[in-house]
Amino acid sequence: MSKKQVDFESVLKHIYIELNKEVDRGQVASYIPELENVNPKHFGIHLRPIDDSSIGIGDFCTPFSIQSICKVLSLAHALQLLGADLWKRVGVDPTHEPFNFLSLTEKGNGIPNNPFINAGALVICDMLYSQLENPEKDFLDFVRNLSNDNSIDYDKKVYESEKTNGHRNHATASLLKSLNNLHNDVEQVLDFYYLQCSLRMSCEQLSKSFYFLMNGGKNIVGKEFLSPSQTKRLNAIMLTCGFYNDVGGFAFNVGLPAKSGVGGGIIAIHPKKYCIATWSPGLNQKGNSLLGIKALEMFTTETELSIF
Numbered sequence: 001m002s003k004k005q006v007d008f009e010s011v012l013k014h015i016y017i018e019l020n021k022e023v024d025r026g027q028v029a030s031y032i033p034e035l036e037n038v039n040p041k042h043f044g045i046h047l048r049p050i051d052d053s054s055i056g057i058g059d060f061c062t063p064f065s066i067q068s069i070c071k072v073l074s075l076a077h078a079l080q081l082l083g084a085d086l087w088k089r090v091g092v093d094p095t096h097e098p099f100n101f102l103s104l105t106e107k108g109n110g111i112p113n114n115p116f117i118n119a120g121a122l123v124i125c126d127m128l129y130s131q132l133e134n135p136e137k138d139f140l141d142f143v144r145n146l147s148n149d150n151s152i153d154y155d156k157k158v159y160e161s162e163k164t165n166g167h168r169n170h171a172t173a174s175l176l177k178s179l180n181n182l183h184n185d186v187e188q189v190l191d192f193y194y195l196q197c198s199l200r201m202s203c204e205q206l207s208k209s210f211y212f213l214m215n216g217g218k219n220i221v222g223k224e225f226l227s228p229s230q231t232k233r234l235n236a237i238m239l240t241c242g243f244y245n246d247v248g249g250f251a252f253n254v255g256l257p258a259k260s261g262v263g264g265g266i267i268a269i270h271p272k273k274y275c276i277a278t279w280s281p282g283l284n285q286k287g288n289s290l291l292g293i294k295a296l297e298m299f300t301t302e303t304e305l306s307i308f
């Protein structure tokens, strides 16, 4: 075992032991009722260095709802299929508003600021919906190929739960439709979006799926999904938009391109070095995992391995 691996292991162990003492773990998301049933005590971390040695601690093998982390995967798939044409319908700039802020679409004439706020993600879903023959199956196939893992699946309970409570996303999609930036039926695009958000993965599966972002676009078995240039852009958008109105704080404290989801997961990338996934279901005020952010802050501080 190399010295570096031993260091990683002891750093992860230290973080895990320290943070497990925390009493305040934030609030589990309740606006998607099914997510409220998740035990807030779960906590897992999985680190995958570029050499594919793999280190996990805590609940790193337990699958959870990845929610908005899926927006990176659908953007990657849309980039593969459409290339730079995609940027005609969605921007690349951060906002200072929450992920579900409605009037963004009005300000920008129907062009959402970026693909990670819900309005932007809905436009990406609409593009995929137009491109794919069988959106539900084809998108899942894409994710399974990317991660080289056929056990990854949608969680139909979470999907149903969000679908019956998705009034705000409904409003966003309708607004986009009225501004001519949604080409398919509102209900069908929303359905596809909720399915994507319902994808279940463990921290171990997340770090496997996102391996391509630290490896110039090639996945864990060396298959090319994006070009190095497309990969650079995707990492850049994660750095500037991955945490919505918390993005400055995250860059300041952690210093990695990353994406969060209201299921409590975070994936963070250090290009050419490692990717790391954390899961703790309790969220901070801005809808990002409270313990996950603390764990990543400790990790980049203790290892001195941030991109800055």
Ligand SMILES: NC(=O)CC[C@H](N)C(=O)O
Binding pocket: 066, 067, 068, 069, 099, 100, 118, 162, 169, 197, 260, 261, 262, 263, 287
């Ligand atoms: N930030 C998130 O993870 C939000 C995703 C969730 N499915 C929503 O649209 O509200």
